[in-house]
Amino acid sequence: MRKPIGGNDTNNLMSSGNSTTMTMKMRKGLWSPEEDEKLMNYMITNGQGCWSDIARNAGLQRCGKSCRLRWINYLRPDLKRGAFSPQEEELIVHLHSLLGNRWSQIAARLPGRTDNEIKNFWNSTVKKRLKKSSSDSSSPNTSHDSSSSEHRDIMGGLISMHDSSNIMAMYMDAARRSSSSSSLSLQAMNMNQMMEQLPLTGDHHGQNMPIMHASCYGTTQVGMDGNGISYHGCYEIFGGNLGLEDEMFNIPPLDNMPSKNQDMKIENLDDRNTMIMTNNMNNIIMNQCYNNSKHKVQAIAAGFENCWEGGDELKVEEWDFEELMREASSFPSLD
DNA sequence: AATGAGGGCAACCGCTCCATT
């Protein structure tokens, strides 16, 4: 544990020797246990309010912003400490592929984890791993032929999740960055082109198709409790195995998440394109699930939509990524 | 044992969004 800067001597943070000037210098750096305790006690007693008031009333020489950060990232009682489980890691990779660097939204789907934590985890661990796996696959020794089996392994397994995540992230980033009038449909076509670069699977539903076109299986069971939606089971999407088998995930209540309607109100802002895109993707996923009468829906998009009503169990068996992309290509231009 | 490199993590910074006046 690092020692807080300045130790416990908060006086050294006051303007030198003249307390009447009220020019209180805000303390920076690491939090001392005493500060933590003050903030914790105040929050427990008074609850959340205006952060600058909290900082003042709790007797902390901190700016409200700093207090907020400390509370959210460290003191909150519902925080889960410790290393990320493989399941959490996979979920992060998957969510990142859908949401990009929207750490707060990713964090909202990982109970007990903070955006900062996830961001740090991503930047330190996952990014490195992805980089390594991509450099491995691009090395001369892993040329097309020899890599095919590796690709199969990769694409069929967790690493495929990473690769497909990269592609999705690239795609999403492209959509996000695109400030021109180039429509999402064009980007969707590019996505299809990217898909075609991918190795073929043997026989998937009677067709040779890039594995990214593979179906999405969801055998997730969904239940509701007072705290929101929880789901567990085996969850596979975009050809990757999320490996959530027998793992419980609690999805926070909807008030933590933007509603679909809210998202739909977001109009034509470049940096929101991804969100709209994601939403559209999710809508399509949901439509695919509902429209295809051949397929059973068990649950999909549990963490992304939470918007079904009624039935305790929705069933998804599979949906066709190709069709998904066809639908995606028909997205109206956001201009 | 000393030291340098790299990694992990907590916290700050700057920006945007939104509500209020």
Add this chain to the structure above:
DNA sequence: GAATGGAGCGGTTGCCCTCAT
């Protein structure tokens, strides 16, 4: 409609720890 302040978010920094040499 403009100005202002608070909240929230993502990017970045910098400190400390661990590990290899």
